[in-house]
Amino acid sequence: MEIKTDIEIAQACNKKKITEIAKTAGIDEKYLEQYGNYKAKIDYAFLKDMSDRPDGKLILVTAITPTPAGEGKTTTSVGLTDGLRKIGKNAIVALREPSLGPVFGVKGGAAGGGYAQVVPMEDINLHFTGDFHAIGAANNLLAAMLDNHIQQGNALGIDVKRITWKRAVDMNDRQLRNIVDGLGGRMQGVPREDGFEITVASEVMAVLCLASDITDLKARLGRIIVGYTYAGKPVTAHDLKAEGAMAALLKDALKPNLVQTLEGTPALIHGGPFANIAHGCNSITATKMALKIGDYAVTEAGFAADLGAEKFFDIKCRMAGLTPSAVVIVATVRALKYHGGVPKAELNGENLAALEKGLPNLLQHVSNIKNVFGLPCVVAINAFPTDTAAELKLVEDKCKELGVNVALSEVWAKGGEGGKALAEEVVRLCEQPNSFKQSYDVEMSVMDKLNAIATKVYHADGADLVGNAVKQLKEIEELGYDKMPICMAKTQYSFSDDPTKLGAPSGFRIAVRNLKVSAGAGFIVALTGDIMTMPGLPKVPAAEKIDVDENGVISGLF
Numbered sequence: 001m002e003i004k005t006d007i008e009i010a011q012a013c014n015k016k017k018i019t020e021i022a023k024t025a026g027i028d029e030k031y032l033e034q035y036g037n038y039k040a041k042i043d044y045a046f047l048k049d050m051s052d053r054p055d056g057k058l059i060l061v062t063a064i065t066p067t068p069a070g071e072g073k074t075t076t077s078v079g080l081t082d083g084l085r086k087i088g089k090n091a092i093v094a095l096r097e098p099s100l101g102p103v104f105g106v107k108g109g110a111a112g113g114g115y116a117q118v119v120p121m122e123d124i125n126l127h128f129t130g131d132f133h134a135i136g137a138a139n140n141l142l143a144a145m146l147d148n149h150i151q152q153g154n155a156l157g158i159d160v161k162r163i164t165w166k167r168a169v170d171m172n173d174r175q176l177r178n179i180v181d182g183l184g185g186r187m188q189g190v191p192r193e194d195g196f197e198i199t200v201a202s203e204v205m206a207v208l209c210l211a212s213d214i215t216d217l218k219a220r221l222g223r224i225i226v227g228y229t230y231a232g233k234p235v236t237a238h239d240l241k242a243e244g245a246m247a248a249l250l251k252d253a254l255k256p257n258l259v260q261t262l263e264g265t266p267a268l269i270h271g272g273p274f275a276n277i278a279h280g281c282n283s284i285t286a287t288k289m290a291l292k293i294g295d296y297a298v299t300e301a302g303f304a305a306d307l308g309a310e311k312f313f314d315i316k317c318r319m320a321g322l323t324p325s326a327v328v329i330v331a332t333v334r335a336l337k338y339h340g341g342v343p344k345a346e347l348n349g350e351n352l353a354a355l356e357k358g359l360p361n362l363l364q365h366v367s368n369i370k371n372v373f374g375l376p377c378v379v380a381i382n383a384f385p386t387d388t389a390a391e392l393k394l395v396e397d398k399c400k401e402l403g404v405n406v407a408l409s410e411v412w413a414k415g416g417e418g419g420k421a422l423a424e425e426v427v428r429l430c431e432q433p434n435s436f437k438q439s440y441d442v443e444m445s446v447m448d449k450l451n452a453i454a455t456k457v458y459h460a461d462g463a464d465l466v467g468n469a470v471k472q473l474k475e476i477e478e479l480g481y482d483k484m485p486i487c488m489a490k491t492q493y494s495f496s497d498d499p500t501k502l503g504a505p506s507g508f509r510i511a512v513r514n515l516k517v518s519a520g521a522g523f524i525v526a527l528t529g530d531i532m533t534m535p536g537l538p539k540v541p542a543a544e545k546i547d548v549d550e551n552g553v554i555s556g557l558f
Contacts, residue, residue, distance in 0.1 A: 006113050007557045010121040013262050022258060025092060025266035025293045033255065035129050038120050041255040042268075044213060047289055055291040056090075057325040057430040061300040061380075062309040062369075064362045065502070066492055068344050069334040072113065072382040072412065076330045076419075077300045079116030079411020080380075080426065082263045083419025084296050089427065092294035093118075093265065096272040096282045096302065097132065097257070098125050099200045101172035101535055108542035108558040114412030116419070118259050118267045122554045131208075132170045132199050132272070134253040138221075138246040139168040139204045145242045146226050147182065150190050156239055157229040160192045164516065165226035166533075170199035174536030201277045201533040206487075206521035208250060209271035209283040210319055217254055218247040224520035234479060236519070256286035263416050266293065275302025276492040277533050279311040279523070284320045296430070303492040305329060305365040310457050313373050314438045315485045315523055323436050326429035327369045327377040328422070330409075331362050333387045333395065339503045348386040355391055359398050360504035364459060364495065366404050372456050374435035378425045380409040383418075442485055446473055446515070449486045450526060454510040458495045463510040469526075472515040476524065479517075487523040489531045497529030 004012070018040045022032055031046040061080065063071040077093055084091035095118065098110035103125050111121040118124060127133070143165055150158055169176065176196035182189030199205060203224055211217035222238035229235060237243050256270040270286035273279050280302035281287075290297035301308025309327070316322065333355065334347040340358030342351055362379065369377045379399050381392065396406040407425045410418030440452035450463040465473060476482050493499035496508045514527040537543075546556035 005558060006109070006117060007121065007555060009115060010111075010117050010119050010262070011553070013119050015119055016260060016264050018258060018260075021260045021264065021266050024264070025258070027258070027293070032258070038259065039123060039129060040258045041129060041252065042258055042289060044255060044285060047285065047292065050292040053292050056295040056297050058287070058291060058322060059296060059298045059326050059328065059426055059430070060309060060312055060324050061298060061328045061330060062305040062365070063303070063330040064335060064365055065304040065306070065339065065494060067335040067338040069332060069338045069347055071330050071332055071335055073300045073330050074110055075113040075116045075412055076328065076380050076382060076409055077298050078112040078118060078261050078267070079409060079415060079419035080328065080422050081298045082116065082261055082265050082416025083411065083423035084298070084426070085263070085265055086416040086420050087423050087427070089296050089423070090294050091265065091296040091298060092268065092290045093261070094268040094270070094282050094286045094290040094297060094299040096300070097128055097269050099132070099198065099272055099274070100126070100170045101198050101200070103557070104543035104546065105172040105535065105537045105541050108546070108556070113558075115262060115415035116411035117262050118269065119262060120259070122557060124259065124269060125557055128269075129257050131253040131257070131270070134249050135202060135204050135208060136168045136170055136199045138249040139199070139202045141246055141249065142224070142226065142237055142240070142242050143167045145240050147189055149240055156235055157231065158227050158235050159230045160190060163192065163227035166195045166197045168197050168199045168202045168204070172198065172535040172537045174534065177532065177534045195534070197533040198274070198535060200272050200274045203518045203521050204246070205271065205273045206278055206518060208254060209273055209279070209281065210316070210521055211254065212284060212320075214247065214251060214254060217250060218243050220520040220522070221246045222520075225517055232475070254285065256283060256289055275308035275311065277489045277531060279315045279487050279521075280308040281312050281316045284316065287322065288320065305368060306457050306495055307488070307490065307492055309369070310439065310453065311487060314440065315487060318438055318442065318485060319522060324375055325434065326426055327375050328380050328426065329362070329365055329369065329377055330380050330382055331395070332382045332384060333391045334384055336362060336395070341502075350388045350391060352390060352394055355394055358503060359395065361502070362395070363398060363402060364504040366399065366402055368457055370402070370404070372439050374437050376429040376432050376434055377404055378422065378429060379404055379406045380422050381406055382412065383408055383410045443483055446476060446482050446486070446524065450510070450512060453486060453488060458510060459504065459506060460496065460508050460510050463512055466511050467513045469512045469515050476515060476517055481517045481519060481524065485523045487518065487521075487525045489525055489527040489533070491529055491531060
């Protein structure tokens with residue numbers, strides 16, 4: 001039997017008009033701003049008008065530490081939501097928008113896979129409704145106003161050696177990490193060192209995703225710190241009178257996007273901060289809308305539970321006052337064998353010894369969800385044809401020792417039908433009382449918060465400040481920015497800050513080399529190890545396989 005690619009499956013789907021999807025979700029057409037037949041934005045007035053409706057149950061989908069073998073969080077999120085509807089539940093999924101950098105770089109797309117996808121997948125993976133372009137424009141408007149202020153006399157006394165604001169582009173482009181600009185004479189600007197971040201690492205992205213409404217958006221934009229004066233005083237976007245124009249660029253981007261799954265389930269897709277260098281969750285606005293629309297709202301957080309889930313709980317839930325009801329931890333037998341030392345090329349063969357060696361990675365994530373954050377969880381094994389009965393039983397037995405059930409997820413091959421068992425377990429968990437809590441008190445010192453994340457979530461021996469971070473911490477405390485949550489920027493490939501340490505490493509410390517205040521977002525970014533805010537393309541980027549024919553049909557996205 002010929003196996004269809006993700007894009008072939010998506011293109012064969014008989015999509016419903018977006019007005020019909022809105023009707024399914026209980027969204028009146030007066031709130032819709034249509035982008036063609038299959039996409040629409042939802043006006044934020046919908047959230048205000050639905051304020052009296054009780055919230056549904058919030059379900060977070062997270063995963064084990066990622067490997068080249070793949071895990072499938074988005075696929076599981078979509079398939080679980082379809083599965084919930086298959087068992088008669090009113091469910092909706094809220095996801096992040098894909099970034100163009102990974103789409104053309106490593107991933108090739110991020111709209112789910114197989115028969116558990118959101119559509120139109122080509123649009124979602126490419127320009128969609130233009131949200132990321134608006135975020136990049138707002139980011140770069142602020143950069144232009146900053147440099148123009150310096151060029152026009154620098155009335156604020158901005159120290160050009162202490163500018164922290166970077167330009168942004170939504171593409172993996174290592175060449176732009178460190179640049180010198182303003183060259184070419186007096187009228188071409190003030191020469192200085194500069195750089196680019198990928199748009200999804202921009203503080204503007206975080207601000208958009210954490211803002212509760214347009215007034216809050218504007219206030220947060222005004223608080224963004226762009227640099228420091230010669231006297232050491234922070235300079236904000238408000239000082240440059242930039243927040244109004246930035247908010248004007250973002251007024252439509254703030255509205256969540258409505259699309260559908262292959263099975264016609266309503267899906268909100270909005271915002272897309274990376275979880276290794278930002279907070280890794282879709283917008284608060286979209287999540288709150290999902291909770292008003294569905295009795296069950298399924299969402300995901302990027303990368304593994306030590307990154308996306310930790311930030312979901314410690315940053316997003318804290319700021320938005322959200323209490324999750326259950327957590328799904330996605331794993332594959334193949335990925336666990338990789339954590340046990342099996343090379344990617346040899347993952348198809350049964351290897352119980354390697355699986356047992358890799359299982360501590362999953363078990364540590366499970367323990368964190370249950371014991372650190374106080375939430376019930378289920379392990380979803382994303383099924384592969386090469387999984388053997390003995391391997392699946394070993395995973396189930398080890399999880400049951402921690403009091404956690406395992407559900408086989410076959411959503412890639414079967415869509416919602418393959419997610420019914422997982423859906424039944426999630427419904428069961430949602431009815432259980434939980435003792436949800438954050439991993440630290442926001443009023444703790446910065447070092448205590450760093451150590452809490454390092455020891456409780458990463459299982460490190462502690463965190464150390466190195467290089468500039470020592471001086472930066474002192475400045476953060478003196479300026480009164482120390483009572484904010486921490487946004488850890490760390491490799492996604494390990495619990496540690498060393499991507500080569502697989503499984504569940506011990507006997508290590510986390511090196512924090514840079515502390516940056518994101519006053520608009522409302523958190524402190526702690527950069528660890530060698531993490532960068534502008535990725536590069538791999539040796540063979542996915543872009544090499546992406547094409548479009550004479551009829552406008554795109555191929556190569558996956």
